[in-house]
Structures are given as structure tokens and as C-alpha cells.
Amino acid sequence: xxTTRLDTQQAAMMVSSLDWLLANLDLFYPLRSTSSVDxxxxxxxxxxxxxxxxxxxxxxxxxxxLTHILDFVDDTARQPALRDRLIRQPAxxxxxxxxxxxxxxxxxxxxxxxxxIQTLIDNGYLATMELVPxxxxxxxxxxSSAPYRHPLPPLSxxxxxxxxxxxxxxxxxxxxxxxGITHAIFYLSDFxxxxxxxxxxxxxxxxxxxxxxxxxxxxxxxxxxxxGELLICCHCLRCKAEPLFGVSWNxxxxxxxxxxxxxxxxxxxxxxxxxxxxxxxxxxFAENYHTTLVATAACLLEIASRGIDHExxxx
Amino acid sequence: MRTRRPKPHTATTRASYWLASLFRDGRDATPSMxxxxxxxxxxxxxxxxxxxxxxxxxxRAMETTLGRLTFRNLLTxxxxxxxxxxxxxxxxxxxLSSAVDRYVIDATRAVATQHDAASEYKLYSARYLLHRLxxxxxxPPPVCELPHHPGPLLLAGEQDLxxxxxxxxxxxxxxxxxxxxxxxxxxxxxxxxxxSLRKYNLALAGVLLxxxxxxGAASGHGVQVARDFLLDHQRDDGSFxxxxxxxxxxxxxxxxxxxxxxxxxxxxxxxxTLAETSPSPFSLYRDLS
Numbered sequence: 001x002x003t004t005r006l007d008t009q010q011a012a013m014m015v016s017s018l019d020w021l022l023a024n025l026d027l028f029y030p031l032r033s034t035s036s037v038d039x040x041x042x043x044x045x046x047x048x049x050x051x052x053x054x055x056x057x058x059x060x061x062x063x064x065x066l067t068h069i070l071d072f073v074d075d076t077a078r079q080p081a082l083r084d085r086l087i088r089q090p091a092x093x094x095x096x097x098x099x100x101x102x103x104x105x106x107x108x109x110x111x112x113x114x115x116x117i118q119t120l121i122d123n124g125y126l127a128t129m130e131l132v133p134x135x136x137x138x139x140x141x142x143x144s145s146a147p148y149r150h151p152l153p154p155l156s157x158x159x160x161x162x163x164x165x166x167x168x169x170x171x172x173x174x175x176x177x178x179x180g181i182t183h184a185i186f187y188l189s190d191f192x193x194x195x196x197x198x199x200x201x202x203x204x205x206x207x208x209x210x211x212x213x214x215x216x217x218x219x220x221x222x223x224x225x226x227x228g229e230l231l232i233c234c235h236c237l238r239c240k241a242e243p244l245f246g247v248s249w250n251x252x253x254x255x256x257x258x259x260x261x262x263x264x265x266x267x268x269x270x271x272x273x274x275x276x277x278x279x280x281x282x283x284x285f286a287e288n289y290h291t292t293l294v295a296t297a298a299c300l301l302e303i304a305s306r307g308i309d310h311e312x313x314x315x
Numbered sequence: 316m317r318t319r320r321p322k323p324h325t326a327t328t329r330a331s332y333w334l335a336s337l338f339r340d341g342r343d344a345t346p347s348m349x350x351x352x353x354x355x356x357x358x359x360x361x362x363x364x365x366x367x368x369x370x371x372x373x374x375r376a377m378e379t380t381l382g383r384l385t386f387r388n389l390l391t392x393x394x395x396x397x398x399x400x401x402x403x404x405x406x407x408x409x410x411l412s413s414a415v416d417r418y419v420i421d422a423t424r425a426v427a428t429q430h431d432a433a434s435e436y437k438l439y440s441a442r443y444l445l446h447r448l449x450x451x452x453x454x455p456p457p458v459c460e461l462p463h464h465p466g467p468l469l470l471a472g473e474q475d476l477x478x479x480x481x482x483x484x485x486x487x488x489x490x491x492x493x494x495x496x497x498x499x500x501x502x503x504x505x506x507x508x509x510x511s512l513r514k515y516n517l518a519l520a521g522v523l524l525x526x527x528x529x530x531g532a533a534s535g536h537g538v539q540v541a542r543d544f545l546l547d548h549q550r551d552d553g554s555f556x557x558x559x560x561x562x563x564x565x566x567x568x569x570x571x572x573x574x575x576x577x578x579x580x581x582x583x584x585x586x587x588t589l590a591e592t593s594p595s596p597f598s599l600y601r602d603l604s
């Protein structure tokens with residue numbers, strides 16, 4: 001391990017991952033033609049938009065790399081083929097709504113979509129959607145962050161229905177359970193902008209303990225997607241227990257490839273899809289984009305919390 | 316609402332009944348099975364004295380089996396385990412049978428002639444047990460280093476983890492002596508123990524949890540989570556471990572081996588770990604004499 005300070009390594013990691021995202025921006029484009037949507041690319045596009053919203057919340061919207069990405073998201077989201085799907089397919093709100101809420105947070109308002117979303121809320125459908133507890137928090141977080149008027153309970157109430165509120169044993173939770181746990185904490189804490197100690201009460205310490213155990217467990221398992229999300233949770237709760245926090249960060253940084261992406265849990269370096277150039281790019285993007293987005297967000301949150309001047313993140 | 320788990324005392328009693336049923340059919344067992352049986356018997360007697368009444372012919376069975384082991388010249392497979400069995404015999408009968416005594420003398424000579432500063436701590440368990448048999452003077456634990464930076468241990472292989480756990484056991488003389496063990500190392504070991512249990516590697520989890528106990532860290536929340544898990548994995552018949560996949564794999568590789576050998580090993584590991592991580596100060600190596 002080098003003696004380079006962790007913050008410098010995180011800044012370098014973020015620059016490198018943003019460069020990879022920029023280099024693969026066309027693979028985030030969700031439209032198959034001017035009139036049809038590639039349904040497999042809506043989720044990556046929505047998650048890219050969400051990342052932009054996090055950057056904007058941290059005052060990074062002037063970062064040149066982010067501006068380029070945000071322009072891409074903004075231009076694409078306003079395409080007619082995409083724009084009107086939200087109100088015509090309300091069941092897809094958690095994807096499409098994320099895009100427009102993120103643009104609102106990024107200072108790129110979309111008045112027609114705002115009207116459409118508010119109409120959906122007012123006609124009552126969103127409040128009746130069948131959702132698991134952390135997805136219900138996702139919905140409320142999306143609506144509240146833009147913000148839109150809505151009748152749904154606050155996040156502090158919805159949190160009590162989630163798995164993390166029940167403090168499960170670290171020996172029983174599955175990987176998909178952990179995703180539910182991480183997302184509940186993201187939304188409850190607004191990615192670290194809200195101090196959740198008063199909300200969690202006497203559950204706070206046990207929650208930190210559980211997250212720290214899971215961080216160590218998934219670092220050993222080399223699941224960088226979950227490790228990135230758990231590091232974000234540690235940031236959200238301001239609970240950075242050593243040595244596991246530092247060990248996991250170092251492991252995540254070391255997992256970044258020279259191209260700037262971070263390998264996802266199902267990426268197989270021996271996959272036959274890597275043998276041909278055009279399938280290799282698609283495969284690598286499909287398997288690694290999410291982990292790279294998560295790692296980028298984790299770096300940003302750590303850097304922002306230390307108040308490092310954003311010029312330091314420019315190459 | 317959390318369901319109530321059986322208290323460890325009860326778990327030991329249930330395990331001892333299972334153990335008694337295991338050898339009642341008179342079928343032959345491998346040396347490792349027999350060694351594990353005696354270790355488990357000793358564990359049961361120490362942690363729950365009321366359990367000893369279920370094995371009627373314990374003394375004769377121990378003499379017979381240890382004699383059979385020496386006759387077959389199979390004792391060299393694991394000198395520490397055999398020395399432990401010798402201690403068990405001495406504890407139960409008051410003296411060693413001549414056959415076992417001859418082996419202990421050979422083991423004493425073999426250990427006494429080995430000197431390797433780099434791995435002196437690996438010989439320590441044998442030296443320690445020989446001292447418990449009054450065959451060697453007390454020797455303090457050798458100097459053995461622990462990782463200064465424990466972080467890489469989180470990604471290390473199983474053998475490295477066992478090595479660190481062994482070093483802790485030696486440094487602390489199985490919990491008898493306080494040692495300066497970095498808190499960061501103990502935190503990582505606790506996490507590794509939990510990871511091992513998720514992978515159902517009960518043996519490795521046991522080694523790591525017992526190391527935590529020797530280091531005085533058995534009262535941590537992680538150890539309690541692990542103990543609850545082990546208790547949850549005691550079966551109705553008193554044995555530990557839901558080991559269908561492992562038993563099936565063993566049956567395919569070694570069809571003549573008794574499938575109970577897998578369960579016997581797991582039951583020993585679980586009870587040993589539960590006993591040594593309990594609030595009352597107990598150490599199998601230290602407390603057998």
C-alpha cells in the first residue's frame with residue numbers, strides 16, 4: 001500500500017471513473033430510435049441522472065465532466081420519445097420520475113414533466129403502488145427531493161417498515177437484503193445531509209455495528225458494488241469504524257481498472273463476450289456501469305465532506 | 316419477537332446423548348473419529364457434569380480405543396490431538412495405559428529435538444500438552460509476531476487466518492495470560508468469523524472465535540451473534556450442523572467412511588467454541604489435566 005493519502009486516492013478514483021462514464025456515455029443513451037425506448041438502457045440512464053443530482057446537491061454542478069454528463073442527460077430527457085412516457089406508463093415512475101427529479105435538483109427544471117408528475121400524484125395512483133418498504137422510501141425520496149406535493153408518509157415513518165429497522169443478523173441477510181438496507185439509509189439520511197441519530201434513536205449504534213460487519217464481509221467477498229454502497233452508508237451515518245473503513249476503501253480503490261471502471265459482482269474476465277471488440281464494450285458496460293456509478297458517488301461524498309476544493313478533482 | 320434459544324448447558328447435554336448413541340452400534344470408527352469422540356466427551360464432562368452419566372463404559376472404551384490407535388501406528392497423524400487424548404485418559408483414569416505411555420515418550424523425544432525459531436510457536440501446543448502430562452517442564456510461549464497492519468488479513472487465505480489465530484492462542488497460553496493484541500486485529504478477526512459462518516465454514520469460524528476468547532474479546536457483540544448462530548444449528552438429535560451437502564460429498568469421495576464423522580467434527584467444533592466463548596472462564600487445553 002502506498003503512503004498516498006486516502007483523500008488523494010479518492011479524488012483520483014473519481015476523476016478516472018468520470019472519464020470512463022464520459023467515454024461510454026453513448027451506452028447510457030436510452031432511445032433505440034427517435035420514437036422508441038431501449039428498455040434495458042432506461043435503468044442505467046436513470047441512475048446516471050441520479051448521480052448528477054447527488055453532484056448538484058454537493059455543489060459540483062460546475063465540474064466540467066459533470067456538466068458534460070448533465071447536458072447529455074438533460075438533452076436526452078427532453079426527447080419527445082422519452083418525455084411523455086412518464087404519465088402514459090405510471091408504473092414505471094420509479095425510473096422515469098428519478099430522471100426528472102434529478103434534473104430539478106440539478107437546476108434544470110422541466111415544467112411539462114413537473115406538471116405530469118404532479119398530476120400523477122394528485123390522481124392518487126402513486127400512493128397506491130404496491131412497493132416493498134425501501135422502494136416506498138425511494139418513491140417518497142424522489143418526490144420530496146424535487147420537490148413535489150404528495151400525501152405519502154415521511155421517510156422517518158416508512159423507515160420503521162424496513163429490514164434495517166429490524167436489525168437483522170449479519171449471518172442471515174442476503175445480498176438483495178443488503179441492497180434494501182443500503183437504499184433505506186441513503187434515503188433516510190438524504191445521502192448524509194440529514195443526521196439520523198434522532199430518527200434511529202437507540203437503534204443507531206446497532207445499525208452502525210451491522211453496517212461495519214457487512215462492510216468487512218462484502219470486502220472479503222470482493223463484491224465492490226455492495227462495498228461501494230456500504231461505504232456510502234458509513235458516510236451517511238458518519239460511522240467510519242477503523243480499521244474496516246480504511247481497509248475497505250483501499251480495497252475498492254485497488255479494484256478500479258486502468259480504464260476507470262470498477263468491476264461488478266458478475267463480471268467474468270474469462271467471458272467469451274470479451275473476445276470480440278464490439279461485444280466486449282457492451283459486456284463491460286453492462287456488468288460494470290452500476291459499480292462504477294456507486295464508486296463515483298462514494299468518492300464524491302467523501303471528498304465533499306472534507307471540503308476539498310473541487311479544482312482538486314480536475315485532471 | 317426473538318424465540319428463546321436453548322441455553323448452552325442444555326445444548327451440551329443434548330449433544331452428549333447424541334454422542335452416546337453414535338457408538339452404541341459397535342461399528343468401527345476411524346482414528347480421527349475416535350479422537351474427536353474423546354475430546355467431545357471431555358468437553359461434555361467439563362461443561363455439563365450431569366452429562367457424563369450417559370456413557371457407561373467410558374473408561375474401558377477410552378483405554379481400548381487408545382490402545383487400538385497405538386497398535387495401528389496411526390497416532391502420528393496429529394500429535395497434538397493424540398496428546399490431548401492422552402490427557403483425557405489420564406484425567407479419567409488417573410494414569411496412562413502402557414501403550415499410550417510409550418507413544419507419549421516418543422512424542423516427548425520428537426518434540427524435544429525440534430528447534431526451529433521461525434516456527435517455534437507451531438510446536439507450542441505439543442509442548443504445552445506434554446507439560447500437562449508431566450512429561451516436560453513448563454515453557455513460556457515463544458515470541459511470535461502478530462501483523463502490525465491487520466488490514467490485509469481481511470483478504471487473506473484460510474491458512475493465514477488459522478496461523479494468526481494459532482499465534483494468538485500461543486501468545487495467550489490459551490487464554491491464561493494477558494497479551495497485548497491490537498484492537499484492530501480483533502475487529503478484523505471478529506468480522507472474518509462472521510464471514511466464515513455465512514459460508515458455513517464452522518471449523519474456521521471456531522478457530523477464529525476461540526482466538527477472540529483467548530484474547531479476552533469474547534464479550535463482543537459479534538461473538539454473541541456467532542454463539543446464537545451456533546446454537547440455532549444444533550439439530551433435534553443433539554448434534555450440530557446441517558451438513559447434508561458435505562456428507563453427500565464425502566460419501567462420494569470416500570464411501571467407506573462413516574458419514575457421522577462429518578457431524579462429529581462439527582459437533583466438537585461448535586461445543587468447543589461455545590464452551591470457550593461462554594462468560595465462565597474455560598479453556599479445553601488449559602483446563603484438562
